[in-house]
Each structure stands twice: as structure tokens, then as C-alpha cells.
Amino acid sequence: MKTIEASSITRAVAELAVKACCDLPKDMMAGFRQAKETEPSPVGRDILDQLIRNAEIASSEQMPICQDTGMAVVFVELGQDVHIDGGDLEDAVHQGVRQGYVDGYLRKSMVAEPLFERTNTKDNSPAIIHVRIVPGDQVRIRLAPKGAGSENKSVLKMLVPADGIEGVRKVVLDCVQAAGPNSCPPMVIGVGIGGTMEMAALCAKRAAARDLASSNSDPRYAAFEQELLEMVNKTGVGPQGLGGVCTALKVHVEWYPTHIASLPVAVNINCHAARHAEAVL
Amino acid sequence: MSNEKRIQAPFSPETAASLKAGDRVLISGTIIAARDAAHKRLVETLDRGEDLPVNLEGQVVYYVGPSPAKPGQVIGAAGPTTSGRMDSYTPRLIEHGLRGMIGKGYRSEAVVESMKANGVPYLAAVGGAGALIARSIRSYTVLAYEELGPEAVAAMEVEDFPAIVVIDAEGNNYYEQGQAPYRAL
Numbered sequence: 001m002k003t004i005e006a007s008s009i010t011r012a013v014a015e016l017a018v019k020a021c022c023d024l025p026k027d028m029m030a031g032f033r034q035a036k037e038t039e040p041s042p043v044g045r046d047i048l049d050q051l052i053r054n055a056e057i058a059s060s061e062q063m064p065i066c067q068d069t070g071m072a073v074v075f076v077e078l079g080q081d082v083h084i085d086g087g088d089l090e091d092a093v094h095q096g097v098r099q100g101y102v103d104g105y106l107r108k109s110m111v112a113e114p115l116f117e118r119t120n121t122k123d124n125s126p127a128i129i130h131v132r133i134v135p136g137d138q139v140r141i142r143l144a145p146k147g148a149g150s151e152n153k154s155v156l157k158m159l160v161p162a163d164g165i166e167g168v169r170k171v172v173l174d175c176v177q178a179a180g181p182n183s184c185p186p187m188v189i190g191v192g193i194g195g196t197m198e199m200a201a202l203c204a205k206r207a208a209a210r211d212l213a214s215s216n217s218d219p220r221y222a223a224f225e226q227e228l229l230e231m232v233n234k235t236g237v238g239p240q241g242l243g244g245v246c247t248a249l250k251v252h253v254e255w256y257p258t259h260i261a262s263l264p265v266a267v268n269i270n271c272h273a274a275r276h277a278e279a280v281l
Numbered sequence: 282m283s284n285e286k287r288i289q290a291p292f293s294p295e296t297a298a299s300l301k302a303g304d305r306v307l308i309s310g311t312i313i314a315a316r317d318a319a320h321k322r323l324v325e326t327l328d329r330g331e332d333l334p335v336n337l338e339g340q341v342v343y344y345v346g347p348s349p350a351k352p353g354q355v356i357g358a359a360g361p362t363t364s365g366r367m368d369s370y371t372p373r374l375i376e377h378g379l380r381g382m383i384g385k386g387y388r389s390e391a392v393v394e395s396m397k398a399n400g401v402p403y404l405a406a407v408g409g410a411g412a413l414i415a416r417s418i419r420s421y422t423v424l425a426y427e428e429l430g431p432e433a434v435a436a437m438e439v440e441d442f443p444a445i446v447v448i449d450a451e452g453n454n455y456y457e458q459g460q461a462p463y464r465a466l
Contacts, residue, residue: 041463043445047407050443054413058358067348067358067411067431105357107348107431118318120430149363149385149408173466181447181456182363182386184408236464240385240407242445243459273409 002079002137004281006087009139012279013074013096013127016143018104020277021069022062024055027212028188028249028274035186035239035246044244048186051239051272066184066273069106070145072097072127073205079136090129093141098123109148130202144209144276150187150269153179156201159263165224168193168265169231175267176232176248181241184271187248188212189232192266195256200264207252208268209276216253225251239272249274290439291339292380292402300402300446302453307441312341312383314421316362318432320370327373334425335434337374341381346431347421348411356421356437358411361385364403368392375399383444387456397452404444417442 029052036048058065074093084092101108101124110125111118128146155175159167172191179187190208192200215222228251238244249272258264288296290310300306313335315323326333344364348357364384371382372395380401385408388396396403406414420438427433447455 041459043459050407050410050413054407054410057416058412061412063351063354063412063415064348064358065412066409067346067360068362069348069358105349105351107346107357109346109431122430147409152363180387181405181408182365184385231466234465236460236462238460238463240405241456241460242405242447243456243461243463245463271409 001081001083003083003085004139005085006089006092008281009084009089009092009141010096010099012141012281013093013143014100014103016141016277016279017072017097017100017106017145020143020145020275021064021104021106023059024065024273025212025276029055031212031249035249039239039244039246041238041244043242044239044246047239047242048246064106065275066147067107068109068147068149069101070147071110072124073144073146073209074127074129075142075144075206075209076129076131077134077140078131079138080133081137082139089131093127093129094125097127098125139281140278141281142209142276142278147271147273150179150183150271153183154266154268156197156264156266158197159265160261161263163263167263169228171265172228172251172267173231173235175269176237177235179269180237183269184273185237185241185248186239186246186272188270188274189248189251190268190270191228191251191253192268193253193255193264194258195264197264199256200266203254203256204266204268207254208270210252212250212274214252221253221255225253290341290381292341293339294380294400297380297400297402297450300449302446302449302455302458304446306404306444306446308341308444309440309442312343312437312439312442314343314345314435314437316344316346316432317366318429319426319434320367322426324370324373327377333377336378338378339380340378341383342374342379343437344382344384348431356415356418359415359418360409360411361406364388371395375401388448393448393452396448396450400450402446402450403448405447406444414442
């Protein structure tokens with residue numbers, strides 16, 4: 001049994017919020033540079049150039065990459081041998097989001113209730129928290145700020161087994177074409193397949209927050225990721241939807257076993273500011 | 282790719298008419314920041330028959346909700362937000378003098394018809410390039426709805442603010458023109 005103070009979770013979350021919003025992961029920068037080499041559209045190349053400069057300015061001035069510093073999506077892998085002292089886990093995460101967003105000059109985009117008053121909470125809390133209990137005595141926290149421009153174009157379809165691989169392709173293609181410039185391409189696309197409705201959505205979210213260099217551990221799904229990427233890059237959408245072959249930098253697929261009668265598919269798009277930061281306590 | 286044109290905001294009718302889909306422009310002058318909640322309030326104000334808190338004649342609206350300025354900064358990150366969420370309000374504002382819009386993403390048929398009828402172009406800034414765009418913003422002054430925080434209506438002085446004309450006042454659409462040559466499905 002290891003004891004971790006709730007306050008250290010709060011501190012870690014606050015630091016991750018600022019880091020994620022201001023420092024684009026290195027693999028994304030490498031992705032922009034590589035895309036610039038292969039993008040035939042002059043406008044597209046110019047956009048990629050601006051995205052590289054933008055990320056450099058953001059990092060050197062510790063300024064947000066994008067003004068939409070998002071909802072704070074926090075994945076927590078909580079070791080079952082961890083005891084949290086001095087508070088509870090979820091409160092500690094929410095408090096970390098408050099501190100990070102207020103002290104870090106990040107934008108507060110959360111409204112307290114979605115339908116009637118829509119009053120801004122003014123500290124970007126609450127976080128969207130996904131907790132998994134895992135073996136061990138560590139707490140792994142991954143914070144992935146999610147902007148609304150891309151989140152709003154998410155899709156969930158309850159396909160049936162007869163729709164098969166072709167059905168999944170069509171869901172992804174339709175989603176990307178409908179999103180176009182609204183989701184700030186080049187995108188990183190998360191696809192969740194299987195499970196129940198909510199499990200497919202969670203798989204898509206996890207996939208969208210994966211490191212750019214990663215691929216699915218199952219070679220069939222890794223090949224499918226590549227096939228889907230080649231497909232979406234034939235839409236012509238291109239950087240910022242102004243035309244080109246770099247509509248997405250990567251497609252990531254995560255899957256879960258499902259019912260004999262079901263084939264749920266969820267697509268969660270990340271914009272080019274595919275932000276995430278991780279800490280282990 | 283066309284050469285960059287330097288233009289002045291607010292837009293004269295001639296400036297608005299001169300912009301063609303695909304033109305890359307650098308905007309200097311004053312533009313008006315407003316997004317979702319501000320648009321809702323502006324249209325509700327018109328519905329009540331009251332005067333708007335800002336005269337829209339010739340103005341260019343920028344759909345933006347900046348992140349907060351750190352001490353010593355004019356503004357935080359300030360890239361465009363998705364324009365389509367403003368579509369249901371836009372024709373009313375165009376009828377009241379709005380002469381240009383800067384945002385990102387697709388617009389509805391109704392907005393494009395209103396643009397054509399009133400000589401209004403729609404431009405895109407690079408979505409997500411919030412830190413880079415902030416460098417072309419010289420001042421940020423809240424004009425109305427301060428309580429909306431990042432959604433307040435504000436005047437922004439800009440210098441060489443980079444944008445691209447995506448739908449011109451004749452309805453030509455650069456998203457369609459730009460994507461067509463690269464579509465291979």
C-alpha cells in the first residue's frame with residue numbers, strides 16, 4: 001500500500017493543464033514537418049508552416065496553442081494498492097483543473113449546466129474524468145484538453161454485424177467529410193469499435209488521445225488504421241479544409257468485444273492541436 | 282495561390298466587393314469580436330426593437346473567444362472559432378450593416394444567400410493558430426456584455442491580420458474550389 005496526498009494529485013493536474021495547452025507534443029510537430037514535405041497544395045503547405053510557427057510561439061511564450069483550451073478530459077489509472085490521503089480523487093482532479101486554468105491564463109469554457117442558464121463556471125471545472133482501477137501502486141494521470149470545434153463533429157453509429165468493415169469505413173468517411181474545416185484539420189482521428197454505445201465512445205476518445213507515433217497492437221487493426229488514414233486523405237479536405245492531401249495525420253483505432261448482434265462505431269476527431277500531457281505519481 | 286492583399290477594416294462596400302474567393306489578405310484597422318452568447322444577445326436586442334450596443338455599419342465581425350491575457354500582454358491566444366454556430370443569427374446582423382465575417386468552417390445556404398444579397402464576404406483565419414494570430418492584435422477593448430468573459434463583444438485593433446477569403450460576396454466558395462483538385466475518392 002502506498003499513500004499519495006490528494007494535494008499532490010491536484011498539483012500534478014494543474015501542471016498538466018498548462019503543459020498540455022502550451023506545449024504541443026513533439027510527435028505532432030514532427031508530423032507537421034513531415035506533412036509539409038508531402039503536401040502538394042501550396043496553401044496547405046503554407047498552413048502547415050503557420051501551425052509550426054504557432055506551436056513554437058506557444059511553447060516559447062508559454063501561451064496556449066489554441067484559445068479553446070477545451071474541456072479538461074482526464075484519464076486516471078489508479079493503482080489498486082494506492083491509498084489517497086487528505087481528500088478524494090475526483091475533488092483533487094477538479095481542484096487541479098481550477099488551479100491550472102485560472103493561474104495558467106487558460107480559457108474557461110465550461111458552463112455549469114447545458115440547457116437552461118449555461119452559466120460559465122469561471123474556472124473550467126468540472127473536469128471530465130475517466131478512472132480505471134489497475135494493478136500496482138501508481139497513479140497515472142493523462143490530461144487531454146478537448147476543444148469544441150472538433151468535439152462537436154463526433155459521431156456514434158450503432159451498426160449491425162452485416163455492415164462490416166465497409167460500414168465502419170463509411171462512418172469514418174462521412175464524419176470527416178461533414179467535419180471538413182470546422183474541425184481544424186490536419187486532424188488526429190480516434191475510432192472506437194465494439195462494446196456498448198458508451199464503450200465505443202470511450203474507445204474513440206482514448207484513441208484520439210493516443211500518442212501520434214502509436215499504432216494498435218493487433219496487426220489487423222494497425223493495418224486498418226493505415227487504410228482509414230489513406231482513405232480520409234483522399235477526401236481533398238486538406239489543411240484547414242482549403243484543399244490538399246493532409247486531412248489527417250493519423251487514424252487511431254481502439255476496440256472492445258461486443259454483442260453478437262452489435263457493431264457500434266464511434267468517431268472522435270482531434271484537431272491539429274492534439275494536446276495531451278501525462279504524469280505518474 | 283494569390284498574392285496577399287492589404288485591406289482596411291471596417292470594410293467599405295468597394296473593399297467587400299473586391300475580395301474574391303481564394304484571395305489571401307492582411308487586414309489592418311478595427312474588427313469586432315463576437316461569438317455565440319453575444320450573437321444571441323444581439324439578436325434578442327433586435328427582437329425587442331432596441332438599438333444594438335455597437336453600430337454594425339461596415340463592421341467586420343471576428344468569431345473569437347480569446348484566452349486571458351497575461352500581465353503585459355494585449356490578449357491571449359486568439360484564433361477563430363467555428364462560424365457555423367453563428368449561422369442562425371448572421372442574416373439579421375447583415376441586415377443591420379455587418380459587412381464582413383472572419384471565422385473558420387462551412388456556412389449555411391441562408392447565410393450565403395444573405396451575403397450575396399448584401400455584398401458581404403466571409404473570410405477564414407487559421408483555426409487553432411491562436412498564439413500566432415495574437416501577434417497581429419494591437420488592442421482589445423470590451424464594448425458590451427463584459428460579464429460574458431471570453432464571449433464579450435470587443436473592438437480589436439489589428440495590423441496585418443492574416444486571413445483567406447473563403448466565400449466571396451458572389452457566393453464563390455474556396456472550400457469547394459480548393460478541395461476539388463485533391464479529391465481522389
